[in-house]
Amino acid sequence: LLMRQADEPTILKGCLKYIQSILQRKDINGFFAYPVNDVIAPGYSSIIQHPVDFSTMLTKIEAEEYHSVMDYKKDFELMCNNAMTYNRPDTIYYKEAKKLLYIGRKQMSKEKLMIMKRNLG
Numbered sequence: 001l002l003m004r005q006a007d008e009p010t011i012l013k014g015c016l017k018y019i020q021s022i023l024q025r026k027d028i029n030g031f032f033a034y035p036v037n038d039v040i041a042p043g044y045s046s047i048i049q050h051p052v053d054f055s056t057m058l059t060k061i062e063a064e065e066y067h068s069v070m071d072y073k074k075d076f077e078l079m080c081n082n083a084m085t086y087n088r089p090d091t092i093y094y095k096e097a098k099k100l101l102y103i104g105r106k107q108m109s110k111e112k113l114m115i116m117k118r119n120l121g
């Protein structure tokens with residue numbers, strides 16, 4: 001039986017789920033786990049045009065809607081920037097978003113992606 005080499009989408013899916021698992025562990029309060037609603041955040045849906053959260057991103061990973069790590073990184077940065085747009089700088093949501101953005105940029109840096117590619121190679 002020939003070993004079935006995982007195809008590109010499967011490899012990318014594995015990488016993105018690994019990256020998301022690391023980033024979600026940093027969101028200890030789960031502020032970014034699910035879509036923000038207008039009940040907890042008044043006026044959110046009229047202020048934020050392109051809402052995104054980790055659960056939505058996981059659905060997109062499974063549906064193979066991301067064609068590269070850079071694609072995924074765009075949604076991740078949008079999620080953090082949405083929080084830094086809607087919330088004032090003195091709020092826990094703004095501060096957590098800023099921290100998460102920094103961690104995500106390190107996790108998806110050129111160097112880290114090279115190492116991941118090499119280990120998959």
Ligand SMILES: CC(=O)c1cc(-c2ccccn2)c2ncccn12
Pocket residue numbers: 030031032036040041082083086087093
């Ligand atoms: C991410 C974000 O902007 C957010 C998450 C939350 C949130 C998410 C889960 C539980 C409680 N709050 C929130 N609440 C008020 C205002 C903004 N937020």
